[in-house]
Amino acid sequence: MFTNFILLASQIAEENIEETSSIFTQNGKIGVVILVLCTIFLGIMLVLAYLDRRIRKIEKSL
Amino acid sequence: MQKNWWKVLAGVLIIYSIVFGFLGKVPKLPIIHESIRNLYFHVPMWMVMMLLFLLSFINSLIFLNKQNAIHHIRAGEFAKTGLIFGCFGMLTGMEWANFTWGQPWSNDPKQTGAALTMLIYFAYLVLRNSIKDPKKSGTISAVYNVFGFVMMFPLIYILPSMSESLHPGSGGNPGFNLYAAEGNMRMVFYPAIIGWFLIGLWITNLFVRLKHIDIHINQNKI
Numbered sequence: 001m002f003t004n005f006i007l008l009a010s011q012i013a014e015e016n017i018e019e020t021s022s023i024f025t026q027n028g029k030i031g032v033v034i035l036v037l038c039t040i041f042l043g044i045m046l047v048l049a050y051l052d053r054r055i056r057k058i059e060k061s062l
Numbered sequence: 063m064q065k066n067w068w069k070v071l072a073g074v075l076i077i078y079s080i081v082f083g084f085l086g087k088v089p090k091l092p093i094i095h096e097s098i099r100n101l102y103f104h105v106p107m108w109m110v111m112m113l114l115f116l117l118s119f120i121n122s123l124i125f126l127n128k129q130n131a132i133h134h135i136r137a138g139e140f141a142k143t144g145l146i147f148g149c150f151g152m153l154t155g156m157e158w159a160n161f162t163w164g165q166p167w168s169n170d171p172k173q174t175g176a177a178l179t180m181l182i183y184f185a186y187l188v189l190r191n192s193i194k195d196p197k198k199s200g201t202i203s204a205v206y207n208v209f210g211f212v213m214m215f216p217l218i219y220i221l222p223s224m225s226e227s228l229h230p231g232s233g234g235n236p237g238f239n240l241y242a243a244e245g246n247m248r249m250v251f252y253p254a255i256i257g258w259f260l261i262g263l264w265i266t267n268l269f270v271r272l273k274h275i276d277i278h279i280n281q282n283k284i
Contacts, residue, residue, distance in 0.1 A: 030084055037080050045073050048264055055271050062278055 068260055075257030079106075082250045089247075093162055100158045101247065106254045107151030108176070110262045112214070114144035115183070117266075119211035122204035134200040137207055138190050139269040141183050143262050148180045163228055172229040175217035182210045 083102035091098060118140035125133035155173070156166035167173065189206055193199035222229060 034081055034084050038077055041076055041080065042073075045069075048261075048268065049069075051268055052264075055268060055275070058275055059271065062275065 069264055072257045072260035072264065075253045076261070079250050079254035079257060083254070086250055087246065097158055097161050098247075100154060102250050102254050104151060104154040104158055105251070106258045107147050107154060109255045110258045111144045111147040111151055112218075113259055114140045114147065114262050114266065115211055115214065118144060119207060122207040125200055125204045126208075129197070129200070131196065131200065134196075134204065135273050136266075136270055137204065138187065139266050139273060141186055141207065142269060143266045145180060145183050145187070146265070147258070147262060148176070148183070152176065152180070159228075168228060170222075170228045171225045172218065172222040172227055175222055179210075179214045179217050182213060186210055 079102050083099055088096065088098050118137045121133045121137035121140060124130070125137060155176075159168060159170075159173070160166045163170075186203060186206055190199055190203040193202060
C-alpha cells in the first residue's frame with residue numbers, strides 16, 4: 001500500500017515536471033528566458049568588442 | 063571586419079545554441095527531464111576549458127624548447143581563460159546536480175577531480191607570479207604546466223571511470239552519446255563548443271595584448 005503510494009506520488013511528480021516544461025513552451029515564457037540569456041550574452045560580446053577597440057587604440061599610441 | 067569574422071561567427075553560434083538549446087527537441091528521460099538541455103551549456107564549458115589548457119600546455123612545451131617569452135605569456139593567459147570557463151562549468155554543473163542529484167555537491171569523483179584540476183591551475187598562476195626572475199619563472203612554471211595538464215586526465219576521466227560515479231559515462235553509467243543521437247542534440251552541442259571556444263580565444267587574445275602593453279609600459283619606466 002505504502003509502496004504503491006510512493007510510486008504514484010513519484011509518477012505524479014514526474015508528470016508535473018513534464019507538464020510545467022510544456023506549459024512554459026506553450027505560453028511563450030520560454031521566449032522570455034531565451035531573450036534574457038541572449039541579451040546577457042550580447043552584453044558580454046559588446047564589452048569584449050569595446051575592450052578590443054580600447055586595446056587597439058592603446059597599441060597604436062605606444 | 064575581414065579579420066573579425068570569427069568573432070561574429072562565435073556570436074552567431076552561441077545565439078543559435080541558446081535559441082535551439084531551449085526550443086529544440088530533446089529525448090524524454092526520467093529524473094533529468096528537461097534539464098538535459100543544460101548539456102548545451104555545462105559540457106561545452108569543460109570542453110573549452112580543456113582545449114584552452116591544451117593550448118597552454120603546447121605553449122609551455124614550445125617555451126621549454128625555444129625559451130621565447132611570448133610563449134610563456136600565452137601559456138599563462140590560456141590557463142587563465144581556461145580557469146574562467148572552468149568556474150562557469152562548475153557553476154552550471156552544480157546547478158544541474160542540485161536538480162537531478164538533490165544537492166549541488168555530492169563528492170562525486172568527477173566533481174572532485176574537476177575541482178582538483180582547477181586547484182592545480184590556480185597554483186600554476188600563483189607559481190608564475192611568485193618567481194621574480196622571468197627566465198626562471200618561465201622554465202619552472204612551464205614544467206609545472208606540463209605536469210598539471212597530464213594530471214588532468216587521470217583526475218577527470220580515469221579515476222571517475224574506475225569508481226562509483228553519478229556522472230553519465232562514468233562508473234558503469236550510460237554516456238550521453240546514446241541520448242544525443244536520439245534527439246539530434248549534436249546539432250546544437252557541437253556549434254556551442256565551437257562558439258564558446260572562439261570566445262575563449264578572443265578573451266585570451268585580449269589578455270595577451272594587455273600583457274604586452276603592461277610589459278611595454280614597465281620597460282619604458284625603467
